[in-house]
Amino acid sequence: MNTAYDFIILGSGTTAFAAARKASVLGARVLMVEQSKLGGTCVNWGCVPSKTLIHKAKEFYAAVRSAPFGINLRAEEPDYNLLMQAKTRAVEDLRREHYQKELDADPRIEVLRGHGRFLSPRELQVGAEVLVSDKFLIATGGVPRSLRLPGLVEVGYLNSYSALNLPAFPESLLIIGGGVVAVEMGQMFARFGTRVTIVERGERLLKEFDARLVDIFAGILEDEGVELIYNFEAQEVRREGELVCLHGRTREGEGDCCLRAERIMLAVGTAPADDDIGLEEAGVARDAAGFICVDEEMRTSAPGIWAAGDVTGPPLIAPSGAREGEVAAENMLNPDAHRRIDHRTTPMAVFVDPELAAVGLSGAQARAAGKSVVETFLPLDRVAKAHVMGGRRGGFVLCADQGSGRVLGVQVLAPRAADLIHEATLAVRFGLSVQDLAETVHVYPTIADGLHLAAVENIRQRG
Known part of the structure; x- marks a missing residue:
């Protein structure tokens, strides 16, 4: 057993750091195993880079529409390179200030670089090293979900990560999906000049929200030039010269159709980031969507293994994952604590305008x-x-x-x-x-x- 640590965490994102922080406050020592960058999805590929560009798009759009209010601003074409530099700077600053500095200042929290994979409920292999512990926390987060759509891989599609790292804004963009990522990214790209079409298989956007509010927002999107197509069943993707063609049909009797754009993007939800981490060997059960099953105390089906954050499923937002990590840490260190998570009062937001x-x-x-x-x-x-x-x-x-x-x-x-x-x-x-x-x-x-x-x-x- 690695007696130097009270428990071991897979991941170093928002959830993992919240758990490590709580453990340190309680006097414990923890080890985080990270195969990529400190800060996880939110800082490096999700919340921070996307909200940085969304904020800049809002400012740009405000300049564009300022004339009716007597403000004589002339918005030129956005400088893509400077925008990407601002996004990168925000990511690097937060990773340094919120994660690396804290790690450097806290001797109770350490990081081991490498891919962690369970060999058993008590053994985690990282490279050539095998870590042994009676307490593990899985906090590996989530990744953009994909679709099994014929031709999609061959034409090359974007997701919420890759769309933030394009060499330039595309002239046109098809977004499959009508949830949070679809509307946030869709409005952002549209405000920077991309012709955006959002394709939703259901009857409306943002099913989590009241239809009256969503209808108002959908009208705002359409007024900004975003085309919204509902009740659409995607069937196949093909390349036609420089364009991508999405074949499908609507359920409104319009028959087969083809939607064309320079690029196509998937925004169809989040999948657990649990690829090849040995959940079967550890005896950790998953639900039908692939998320790790946990109880209110964040315990998995395997004794001695807890899980928290996006890898366990909705609400799939960083602050809720952080709270889950804290709850898990307290229960891991004190079996009598019985801390519980209750998301009935967890707020959520969509960063559109x-x-x-x-x-x-x-x-x-x-x-x-x-x-x-x-x-x-x-x-x-x-x-x-x-x-x-x-x-x-x-x-x-x-x-x-x-x-x-x-x-x-x-x-x-x-x-x-x-x-x-x-x-x-x-x-x-x-x-x-x-x-x-x-x-x-x-x-x-x-x-x-x-x-x-x-x-x-x-x-x-x-x-």
Whole structure:
């Protein structure tokens, strides 16, 4: 046994570092096994590089549309090389400041470079070395999911990683998928001048969100030049000269069709990053989608092995993985701790413009759980700050228990929604009522005042 360490972690991303950090605070020593770069997906290939470019696209678009507000800015063509340098700088700065410096300063946390693979529930091989321990945490994260679509590999497709490292913006781009990555990347590319088509096999985008908010946002995308195609069954991909052709058919009686673009991108979800890490040898069970099965304490089916983060499935967001890592670490170090994870109050956001954010239950989810609810939709044009900012398309959806008025869930489509959702998160987590929100003085004018107004409206609906 490697007695120098209290437990060993596979991975060094957000989840792994959160677990290591918690272990260090508790006086333990941990070893992280990493085959690639410190920081994992979020810092190196996901959140940080994509949000950097999304933010720059927002600034560029603001300059483009500034004339009606009396601001005489002339936006020239974006400089792709400078944009890529800004993205790389953000990634490297965060990896250095948030991970490498912390690692250098904490003698309780160490990293071993190499690919880790279980030989048994107690043995992990890394190169020529075999690490033996009675406690392991799997925190290897996720990777972009692919499709078995004829011709896709042959034509060469993009995913959320490779699309951020192109030599230039493509003239046209087909995106298969209608989830978070599809709309974030689609709007970003469109704002930089790419002709974007988003192809969704379902009836609408972003199924996690209220249809009223999604319909408003879909209209915004279309006004920005993004083509949205629903109910589309992709069948085959072929190359036609310099273009890629996506063959398929709609379920609306239009028959077979071919959609053409310079590049094609998959945005069809996340798969667990567990390739060749020896889960079978370790006795770790997976669900039908391939994610590692864990209980509320982040234990796997194998005694002595825990798992956390994207490798265990939804909600597939970095902060939730970090919390799971902390819960796992406490339980690994103290068998009597019985810390549990509860994602019912975990917020999430989509970094489009305007932003989408949500926490808690939707009205449909609450009713499906047998609750009697009052659901309020407040259009964004009821909020004074929206008029100040010149963007009035959006809204608030507030779901509250009919009897107690307790806030059960909130969804927002508005500027800065990803920031203001935290007030709603506290309301849901600590059982605040719409009366509590209505009686809380909010700064005026702010977008957050919309939550206050939605609470007032919810009370009015009750009669």
